[in-house]
Amino acid sequence: MTPLFHIALRSDWEKARRTGAYTTSTLGRTLAEVGFIHASRADQWTEVRAQFYADVTEPLVLLRIDPALLDVPVVEEPAAPGATETFPHIYGRLPVTAVVQVIPLDGAAASPVPAARPGPASPPGAPAAPGAPQESFTRIYFREVFFNLALVCATLAACAAGLVIGRSAGETGTVVGALVGLALGVALGVALYRRRHHRPAGA
Structure with missing residues (x-):
């Protein structure tokens, strides 16, 4: 299935790894407040970062999500009333086991952040094997x-x-x-x- 992407504060992701589920909807807002978790397709997340995270000074990570591992619905919806472009919205908690890759967005010097369960060897663009360095999505x-x-x-x-x-x-x-x-x-x-x-x- 086509992967989904979500930009997260590294601190929020670390908290999710401890609790087993990620519950931040978007920057500064929780799943309980919004009702779903904002996500993006591969061609959308860079614009989302530019519009909403440009001034964030905390370390950021990009979560690559396998929709097949989710146990909640994913709905394509406009980002705002009247908008034509749709975004995937995850209607429920994001299990850390559904995050197959975590990519630091803090530059080349950033250390890789472990996902909950790295996948096996796979073609280019797939999650790295355990212990292998994570590549940036841009690369x-x-x-x-x-x-x-x-x-x-x-x-x-x-x-x-x-x-x-x-x-x-x-x-x-x-x-x-x-x-x-x-x-x-x-x-x-x-x-x-x-x-x-x-x-x-x-x-």
Whole structure:
């Protein structure tokens, strides 16, 4: 399932690890006051941080949540009445066992914060193994972007090579060569993508 994200004060997360559940809705407000815990998708949390946590001086962490491990509903709702963009809202306590990764948001010098239960070895972007250093979400994101760009460039290069080779056979050969190069490039890109993101059986 698509992971959810929540920005938390490190002190609130440490308290949750002691009690077994996280009950802060958003900065300065509790679950009891709001009725749900604010969460974000992967493309939303950076804007949430910029808008609501820019002036926070306390250490922050980003909680990566597996919705499949939640025992309460998650509802997509507008952030405010009349707004068009929706955000996931967790209607209940967040068990610490549903938090699969905790990423410090205090810069490279910050020490990793342990999650309640680190997962097994998995593809890039998944939780780190016990004892392994946690990577920042930004680093994971850009690594995946550069990998995908490399695949696109390889596909275009294969297409261009086919175009050049086919040019010697005339106009028809140029088209055929470009199509063959494109097909080979796409096949290569798919194979590399699957190899990189392969998940062992039973993982």
